[in-house]
Amino acid sequence: MKLTTLLILILSAQILSAKQPNIVFVLTDDQRYDEIAAVGNFPWLVTPNLDKLMKEGIHFENAFVTTSLCGPSRASFLTGTYANRHGVVVNETVDYDKNLPSFATLLQDAGYHTAYFGKWHQAMHNRPRPGFNKWMVFWGQGKYYNDALLTETGENFYIPEGKYLTDQLNELAVEYIDRASKNDQPFLLCLSHKALHEPFTPPDRHKKLYSDMEIPTQDNLNDDMSTKPEYIQTMAEKNRARGGGIAPIHWKIPNKMRTVTAVDEGVGMIFEKLKKEGLLENTIVIFAGDNGYFVSEHGGLHDKRKAYEESIRIPLLMWNPFETQPQSIDSMVLNIDLAPYLCEVAGIKVPDHMHGESWQTLLDGKSKGRKGFLYEYYKENDYRPVGGFGGTPTVLAYRTENWKYVTYPESNYTSELYHLSEDPKELYNLIDQDNYKKVAKKLDKALNKLLKNINYQPPKRIRGKGKSIEEIYQN
Numbered sequence: 001m002k003l004t005t006l007l008i009l010i011l012s013a014q015i016l017s018a019k020q021p022n023i024v025f026v027l028t029d030d031q032r033y034d035e036i037a038a039v040g041n042f043p044w045l046v047t048p049n050l051d052k053l054m055k056e057g058i059h060f061e062n063a064f065v066t067t068s069l070c071g072p073s074r075a076s077f078l079t080g081t082y083a084n085r086h087g088v089v090v091n092e093t094v095d096y097d098k099n100l101p102s103f104a105t106l107l108q109d110a111g112y113h114t115a116y117f118g119k120w121h122q123a124m125h126n127r128p129r130p131g132f133n134k135w136m137v138f139w140g141q142g143k144y145y146n147d148a149l150l151t152e153t154g155e156n157f158y159i160p161e162g163k164y165l166t167d168q169l170n171e172l173a174v175e176y177i178d179r180a181s182k183n184d185q186p187f188l189l190c191l192s193h194k195a196l197h198e199p200f201t202p203p204d205r206h207k208k209l210y211s212d213m214e215i216p217t218q219d220n221l222n223d224d225m226s227t228k229p230e231y232i233q234t235m236a237e238k239n240r241a242r243g244g245g246i247a248p249i250h251w252k253i254p255n256k257m258r259t260v261t262a263v264d265e266g267v268g269m270i271f272e273k274l275k276k277e278g279l280l281e282n283t284i285v286i287f288a289g290d291n292g293y294f295v296s297e298h299g300g301l302h303d304k305r306k307a308y309e310e311s312i313r314i315p316l317l318m319w320n321p322f323e324t325q326p327q328s329i330d331s332m333v334l335n336i337d338l339a340p341y342l343c344e345v346a347g348i349k350v351p352d353h354m355h356g357e358s359w360q361t362l363l364d365g366k367s368k369g370r371k372g373f374l375y376e377y378y379k380e381n382d383y384r385p386v387g388g389f390g391g392t393p394t395v396l397a398y399r400t401e402n403w404k405y406v407t408y409p410e411s412n413y414t415s416e417l418y419h420l421s422e423d424p425k426e427l428y429n430l431i432d433q434d435n436y437k438k439v440a441k442k443l444d445k446a447l448n449k450l451l452k453n454i455n456y457q458p459p460k461r462i463r464g465k466g467k468s469i470e471e472i473y474q475n
Contacts, residue, residue, distance in 0.1 A: 020111065020186040020346050021322065022283040024177075024270060025338070027077070027190070028263055029070060029119065029197040030304065031289035033063065033313040035260055046209060046261045049268035053287060053317045058363070059328045063316035064399070065335045067376055068291040068304040071122045073335055074192070077290075078102040080339030080354030082374060082454060089378040089459045090388060092124040092140060100353055103339040104131030104188060110348050113185045117149075117172050118142075118192035126150040132190075136172060138165075142194040144201040164203040166195050166259070170266030174273045181277035186346075191266075195259040196293075202258035209258045218310075219296045220425060227429035228298070229413035231393065232306075236299020253295045253302075271319075281321045284345065286338070289314040297425075305389070307375050307397040307406045307416075308426050323363050331362055331369030332401065355454055372400040372443075374450050379410065382461050398447035405443035415440070 034041035038051035065073045067083045075088035075096040080103070083089050086096040096102070108114045108131050115134035119142055120126060127150065128135040135152035144165050149157045159168045173191045180187040202209070225236045267287065274280045292311045294301035304311040316333065319325070322345075336356035343350045344358045361367035375397040381388035393413060397406040404426070406416035417431040417440050430436040 022180070022187050022189075022279060023107070023112075023342060023345075024173075024189045024274075024283060024285045025191070026263075026267065026270070026285070026287045027074070027192045028260070028287075028289045028315075029194055030256075030291060030293045031196050031260065031263075031315055032292045032295070032310060033289070033315050035196070035257060035289075036315055036317075039315075042215075042257065044210065044213065045257060046206075047264040049264045049271065050260075050287065050315075050317065053267065053271075053285075053319060056326050057285075057317055057319040058323060058325060060316040060318070060333045060359075061328055061330045062332045063288070063314050063334070064312050064332065064373065064375075065291050065314055066374060068306070068311045069377065069380075070119075070197075070290050073290040074120070075122055077288075077335045077338050078104065080336050080351075080356040082336065082355050082456075083376055083378070084456055084459060085353070085355065085454065087459065088122050090380045090383050091121060093122075093384055095122040095129065098130075101351065102131050103342045104190065106343055106348050106351070107131075107188050107346050108133065110346055111186065112188045112346070113180060113183070114188040114190075115176050116190045116192065117176070118169050118190075119194050120192070127154075128152050134176065138194075141197065144194065144199070164262065166193060166262040166266065167203065169193060170262075170269050173266065174269050177270065177273045177277065177279070181279055188342075191270075193263055195263050196256050198252070198256075200252050200255035200259055202255055203262055206258045206261050209261065210254055215254055215257070215295075217296045218294075219298070219300055220427060223298055223425075223427045224429065225299055227414075227432070228416065229408065231391070231413060232298060232301075235301060235391075239296075239300025242300075256293075256295075280319075283319075284322070285319040287315065287317045288335070288338075289316075290335075305377055305392040307377070307395050307399075307404070309420075309424070312375055312399075320363075329359075329362050331367075332373060332399070333359060333362070333369065334373055372398050372446055372450070374447070374454075375399060375406075378459055382410075383459055396447065396451075398443050398450065400443070400446075403439065403443055405440060405447060407444075407447070417443070 036050045037043050037045040037047045038054045066076055067073055071091040072083040072088045075086045079086045079096050079100045088096050104114050114132045116132045117136045120137050124140040126137040126139045136149040138147050138149050147159050147165055151157055225233050274283050291304050292313050293304050294310050297310050340350045340354045340356045340358040344360050377395040379394045381390040393408050394410040396409055402421040404418045415431050416429045418426045
């Protein structure tokens, strides 16, 4: 290669790197959209750093996941596609389709140094995945105490006895930023927490938070359960029978809400380090949850999976020094939008396979966003070789700004229709009311049009194929 050609290539790479922002993506587990004090539903939560980010950065007020389950949602964040395309429809079985480059692979190819710390939760094993130079990941769901992280070299990093997992991950993130700050190469840091997942173990220093108050139930006695699908009614009857007429909040929820404070402290640590190293004006920080969580809505529901708002709506905050801040975006945005957005800010052509839409046009004020989106969930014990959650049937739903239409294509459960602008808590299913037949028909048509546009194919069932979970994990 001629010297002049080499110099041109080096100069071009330097110019590209100068324009590429550093990116920090923090992802929590099972955090509701309102488990940040500044949102206002639970103002007593101790989340000062997230409050600050929400008030001084960019707040996506209506952010959703397209599947409310850890593994599928995380694969959707990475690939920018719906679960029916990337293939991860249940937890701890397989990784996303290897033919789909993740945003990490694309950014790595574009010159980024990339790191992933924490929870993966697709195929359960913690061996390194493509796209990451630095890798420190625990096995499966992980443990709040006494866990180990497998590194990119195949060695185990044992977390010191008594060290809280969230604290360790926060420290690793800060150490990575410290090392990356000494290089000219742009970096991508993905920090993926176990918190706020069960068993909801807070660190000792936070165990007494909220101990002097009773967290109010979110169940609503005006919820017309008689119009809802039979499986929801059955759950409600069991829960309310235990609660004496109104479902009590799940007894573990106070501890769940305590775990967010250690996550919040880590957000503060990251911003402090970025500021100290002079990186705050060239770094985009994105904070999100992988799905929502019920804390007693609809007759005492807990967990997630269902298509109701508390399950599918997530927190999504961004610090972006290249955009107007503070600002709030009220358009509907999705987890599948992250990948195309990161490609765009890094100067990478958005791949054709991505279903998501970059947020850039919203931030530029050139678009009002999508008209509607697909929510999909697949009954887990039909799509695993063995085991799996079976309490929620397969769901295909379509949500617009004002309406939600929920179908159960693999069962005979009644469909659901909610007028969200008038009934935001989804108390009254309108599907059987004559006045709304045309609305349901219109939404059904929109749902099927979207499915056609993405070349939807139902995932292949693998139940009873003779493979054990251990065999699947080796893939």
